[in-house]
Amino acid sequence: xxxxxxxxxxxxxxxxxxxxxxxxxxxxxxxxxxxxxxxxxxxxxxxxxxxxxxxxxxxxxxxxxxxxxxxxxxxxxxxxxxxxxxxxxxxxxxxxxxxxxxxxxxxxxxxxxxxxxxxxxxxxxxxxxxxxxxxxxxxxxxxxxxxxxxxxxxxxxxxxxxxxxxxxxxxxxxxxxxxxxxxxxxxxxxxxxxxxxxxxxxxxxxxxxxxxxxxxxxxxxxxxxxxxxxxxxxxxxxxxxxxxxxxxxxxxxxxxxxxxxxxxxxxxxxxxxxxxxxxxxxxxxxxxxxxxxxxxxxxxxxxxxxxxxxxxxxxxxxxxxxxxxxxxxxxxxxxxxxxxxxxxxxxxxxxxxxxxxxxxxxxxxxxxxxxxxxxxxx
Numbered sequence: 001x002x003x004x005x006x007x008x009x010x011x012x013x014x015x016x017x018x019x020x021x022x023x024x025x026x027x028x029x030x031x032x033x034x035x036x037x038x039x040x041x042x043x044x045x046x047x048x049x050x051x052x053x054x055x056x057x058x059x060x061x062x063x064x065x066x067x068x069x070x071x072x073x074x075x076x077x078x079x080x081x082x083x084x085x086x087x088x089x090x091x092x093x094x095x096x097x098x099x100x101x102x103x104x105x106x107x108x109x110x111x112x113x114x115x116x117x118x119x120x121x122x123x124x125x126x127x128x129x130x131x132x133x134x135x136x137x138x139x140x141x142x143x144x145x146x147x148x149x150x151x152x153x154x155x156x157x158x159x160x161x162x163x164x165x166x167x168x169x170x171x172x173x174x175x176x177x178x179x180x181x182x183x184x185x186x187x188x189x190x191x192x193x194x195x196x197x198x199x200x201x202x203x204x205x206x207x208x209x210x211x212x213x214x215x216x217x218x219x220x221x222x223x224x225x226x227x228x229x230x231x232x233x234x235x236x237x238x239x240x241x242x243x244x245x246x247x248x249x250x251x252x253x254x255x256x257x258x259x260x261x262x263x264x265x266x267x268x269x270x271x272x273x274x275x276x277x278x279x280x281x282x283x284x285x286x287x288x289x290x291x292x293x294x295x296x297x298x299x300x301x302x303x304x305x306x307x308x309x310x311x312x313x314x315x316x317x318x319x320x321x322x323x324x325x326x327x328x329x330x331x332x333x334x335x336x337x338x339x340x341x342x343x344x345x346x347x348x349x350x351x352x353x354x355x356x357x358x359x360x361x362x363x364x365x366x367x368x369x370x371x372x373x374x375x376x377x378x
Contacts, residue, residue, distance in 0.1 A: 073246025
């Protein structure tokens with residue numbers, strides 16, 4: 001594996017960082033979704049970074065995409081908005097682009113690349129989180145359509161989405177099977193609940209999705225009928241990589257802020273960076289960043305070679321999420337009481353970070369996956 005960056009990749013990183021710093025850090029939007037920020041990032045043209053040029057994308061490699069999303073996390077302090085962007089790209093647009101028919105791709109992908117239509121994925125239900133097999137939303141064949149009934153919960157981008165990638169039960173014999181559908185907000189019977197107030201990531205609107213006798217044309221099936229489990233698993237794999245890529249950039253930004261604080265803040269007559277209790281925390285941050293980055297690049301390297309990386313995605317998700325949370329906790333200790341105030345932003349960084357041990361599959365589920373694969377292998 002060769003992770004040496006090309007001149008073009010380094011220039012892209014700088015361009016993204018500068019764009020994010022100048023255009024995505026409006027204080028008034030740090031805790032609420034902003035259509036203004038969405039328009040800016042659409043104009044910047046990053047939404048279709050790995051999509052082929054024939055659909056309006058940039059056609060870049062997955063490694064370049066990893067570098068780009070990491071840079072976005074570094075330059076943009078609005079973690080919730082980055083969550084909006086990543087949900088749109090990797091688990092909505094990407095599912096249609098990778099697994100949809102040519103008809104579906106032509107119909108939806110160009111508008112999603114331009115940001116004219118916002119996407120989201122709908123798997124989780126009120127009583128079905130990590131246990132997707134207990135999903136109860138159904139899709140019943142009716143002529144040239146399927147009738148979808150049920151509801152989904154905690155759907156990121158729900159209130160602002162135009163397109164939902166919905167998973168529903170389409171078979172029970174010999175075992176329960178699922179199918180993925182492209183559902184438009186404009187279909188009769190589709191509605192979303194109000195934005196759910198959350199502890200963090202407040203600029204990413206989240207809601208319930210209600211499907212009441214929704215007629216979806218058969219051509220809106222993604223992949224094969226009853227083949228939704230594979231697409232769901234694939235979607236989670238992409239999510240566990242690229243929704244955690246910006247967290248590495250955030251950790252880098254937080255570490256640099258802590259170094260600056262440790263240099264200028266004095267206690268007992270000397271800068272606090274001279275105390276090992278502080279310097280070791282920063283050293284640990286650097287270790288976490290380096291190891292996280294190597295796992296991210298390895299995952300992207302594997303995907304560029306069209307290889308499975310399900311285990312690597314679980315390891316990446318587990319390690320980056322725990323590292324991100326710990327980095328924010330350590331930053332609060334370094335900043336002391338100032339870190340607990342809203343003025344310095346550390347408390348918001350911590351609130352945003354805490355959810356990452358839950359979304360994309362809880363960390364406990366990642367450990368189950370890692371153990372099961374290791375147990376089968378050895």
